[in-house]
């Protein structure tokens with residue numbers, strides 16, 4: 001007879017281990033238990049199902065209002081998750097101790113195929129060195145020179161819409177597809193002096209980004225989250241993994257081509273223009289310490305970062321603005337009146353000063369990025385044990401920052417916090433509410449968005465061209481939800497009635 005004792009002992013030990021790891025420790029012994037937060041809804045999934053079923057960061061609003069600026073909820077297998085909305089905690093994580101709060105390995109692994117190992121995923125001294133070298137490319141002086149390019153692409157899109165509407169008064173247009181191509185064409189030109197022409201021709205890069213940024217269904221989202229625990233899930237032949245692999249192959253190929261061609265020009269002394277890559281290569285060559293210079297591989301990775309970070313976010317932001325304006329015709333009319341007065345010519349090319357002097361346009365842009373920030377969340381982890389807001393946070397704890405939770409807290413923004421209301425920005429009292437920690441569409445501190453000036457100006461110029469020349473209205477029964485697909489994507493893609501006014 002087989003002695004069953006060792007098997008019983010083994011099974012009992014495994015059960016005890018998992019019970020301790022997933023139930024006893026997280027519920028009774030983890031120092032994170034001291035942080036207030038909601039009770040888990042599910043014995044296995046913690047609070048995860050509620051989070052997946054809702055729009056990003058929305059359940060967190062009620063939690064933050066009830067439990068305060070540092071909240072603990074539970075992820076898969078009841079793992080404690082922390083999210084912070086408190087200004088002092090944000091200052092600590094994003095500014096004063098920023099390099100002690102890197103992005104977690106799982107987050108980096110997920111974003112790498114899309115962004116490459118560029119500045120967005122760099123940490124510590126590597127990040128400091130890259131940021132210092134890149135700052136000049138994103139300066140105001142340089143962004144000012146980009147304005148005509150933003151306008152040129154905006155007018156190409158406008159003319160395509162006029163053509164699509166044809167002899168009709170109005171037409172239903174899938175605006176996200178156009179915007180995504182328009183902002184890709186912009187980053188091609190201002191980033192690398194390269195004509196993708198994706199608005200006017202078929203482009204494999206545009207298709208690759210559509211593959212990646214199309215929101216996933218709930219099952220795929222759950223599988224992606226589970227791959228943080230079981231990395232093998234990343235290799236499963238599910239649609240999202242296949243899509244990501246194929247898209248990142250194309251992005252890698254295009255980035256390689258762009259960097260090789262520009263470096264070849266540099267070697268021949270033919271480098272000209274003020275695109276981001278050219279400035280970066282010049283800056284690189286002028287860096288006195290050779291070890292501080294970027295390698296060809298690093299440059300290629302920055303291109304991947306500029307491509308993805310620089311076009312997806314801006315197109316999503318403009319898309320949400322048009323969507324909100326289609327639901328708020330009065331607001332749309334106020335904006336159009338301001339634009340018609342400033343730009344009587346339908347084919348206007350604004351100057352930097354003109355576009356930035358338009359008060360209501362500025363309100364609409366700010367309000368869009370408040371209600372639906374194109375990047376709605378990010379994650380950090382603790383590099384070492386630390387104390388935040390009086391709570392002990394052990395090394396390796398994931399810390400979530402939900403921009404759209406912070407932007408919608410009634411305790412900060414008032415009872416209409418979730419309403420799109422651009423006129424709120426005209427209220428002089430708002431300056432005391434809006435700080436670097438309560439309004440953070442571009443984050444804050446040394447890891448804030450390096451492209452924010454570029455993005456805001458591109459957003460304003462494109463929106464001005466579209467609202468000046470078209471009226472946007474909702475299609476009856478067509479509702480859009482916001483879904484996290486790295487950025488805050490509309491799901492399904494936004495379709496609107498577009499009526500020409502010229």
Ligand code: HEM
Pocket residue numbers: 119120121131305306307309310311313314317373374375377378379441442443446447448449450451452454455456459
């Ligand atoms: C409305 C448009 C945009 C929004 C809302 C936005 C938002 C953000 C946010 C929130 C971050 C921090 C991400 C994190 O650390 O987890 C970020 C970083 C970054 N963004 Fe943007 N972004 C926008 C447009 C752009 C554009 C046009 C570029 C230009 C290429 C750009 C380039 C970058 C880069 C390179 C970083 C990494 C900065 C660093 O880590 O030092 N972004 N952006």
